[in-house]
Every structure is written in C-alpha cells, then in structure tokens.
Amino acid sequence: MKTNSGAKKRFALTGTGKIKRKHAFKSHILTKKTKKQKRNLTHTGLVAREDVNNVKRMLCLK
16 A cells, blocks of 8 residues: 555654644745744644544555
C-alpha cells in the first residue's frame, strides 16, 4: 500500500506515537487577522482522536 503523498507532507509522528499537525488559516489574508490569532496559529497541534485512524491509514501506520 502506498503512503498518501499529501498526508506525509502534513503530519508527523511524535515520540509517544501521537500525530502532530499544523494549524490552518496561516498562509494568506493575514492583514485582517489579529496578532493574537496569528501567534496562536503558529503552534503545532495534535490530530483529534476521531481523525487519528484515518490519518494513520493514510500514512500506512495501520
């Protein structure tokens, strides 16, 4: 089975097996967003529990 090319660029595994992701809405049209909003979008997050199985399948981890 092949790894989904889009998924391998967007997700990364942590040492404990969780899946890291970046926040959306940080690429363009930034002038109307507040500094606080842009700052909070900078940090990475974790994939929601409901989506973990789908992401793992795309990354061929399951």
